[in-house]
Amino acid sequence: MTVSPHEQTAPLIMSAVVAMAANRVIGDGTGLIWHLPDDLKRVKALTMGCPLIMGRKTWDSIGRPLPGRGSIVLTRDQHWHAEGAIIVHDFNAALVAAKSWIAAHNPQCRKIILFGGGEIYRMGLDYCQQIDLTVIDISPDGGQNAALFPALDATEWSRQVEAVIAPAGDIPGYRYECWQRATPPCDL
Numbered sequence: 001m002t003v004s005p006h007e008q009t010a011p012l013i014m015s016a017v018v019a020m021a022a023n024r025v026i027g028d029g030t031g032l033i034w035h036l037p038d039d040l041k042r043v044k045a046l047t048m049g050c051p052l053i054m055g056r057k058t059w060d061s062i063g064r065p066l067p068g069r070g071s072i073v074l075t076r077d078q079h080w081h082a083e084g085a086i087i088v089h090d091f092n093a094a095l096v097a098a099k100s101w102i103a104a105h106n107p108q109c110r111k112i113i114l115f116g117g118g119e120i121y122r123m124g125l126d127y128c129q130q131i132d133l134t135v136i137d138i139s140p141d142g143g144q145n146a147a148l149f150p151a152l153d154a155t156e157w158s159r160q161v162e163a164v165i166a167p168a169g170d171i172p173g174y175r176y177e178c179w180q181r182a183t184p185p186c187d188l
């Protein structure tokens, strides 16, 4: 792959990609509570060619490595193993693994994706420069193991609404937002 001078100098950032309901629920602990095919396509486009940092429960909910991306999985279990997962046991090791994945697979990539779920967003948001957020116009009860996306401090983030999608049939309305950090993130 050829690397343009711009790409060589662009800084590496972390970007969170998440879909949440109006009440901040992102899943029931084992999977998503909705099915939005167009949002899944958007997630694919936003993440292709990048390393993903995810928690073991999110890995379990997907069950396989996502093609064209690195699946870096955080677990405290030293014996856990899954085919295709790059296993790490703390956030620093996840950052090191993400950079190694970029160097080995796609040096043009300038983005590490914080991929969830709730525990991993809480741990990694301070490192994020950007959040690609889908907000769905529903407020589901995620049950006793519901995962939530953390509330964002309006003094630290600015929001741009990129698209508003009207409800259609079984599919609720939702919108795409891009949040940019106004204060510097933690160093990667």
Ligand SMILES: NC(=O)c1ccc[n+]([C@@H]2O[C@H](COP(=O)([O-])OP(=O)(O)OC[C@H]3O[C@@H](n4cnc5c(N)ncnc54)[C@H](OP(=O)(O)O)[C@@H]3O)[C@@H](O)[C@H]2O)c1
Pocket (backbone or CB within 6 Å): 017, 018, 019, 020, 026, 027, 028, 029, 030, 031, 032, 054, 055, 056, 057, 058, 059, 061, 074, 075, 076, 077, 080, 088, 089, 090, 091, 115, 116, 117, 118, 119, 120, 121, 123, 145, 146, 147, 148
């Ligand atoms: N809507 C969305 O955009 C979106 C995105 C991603 C996920 N989700 C949903 O979110 C839910 C899962 O989220 P969750 O909060 O329950 O779990 P999670 O964040 O996916 O994973 C939690 C697990 O990560 C590991 N972990 C957490 N902190 C760690 C640390 N400091 N060091 C090492 N390992 C650590 C632990 O694994 P061990 O237990 O193995 O030690 C922990 O149980 C699912 O419903 C999923 O579908 C939604």
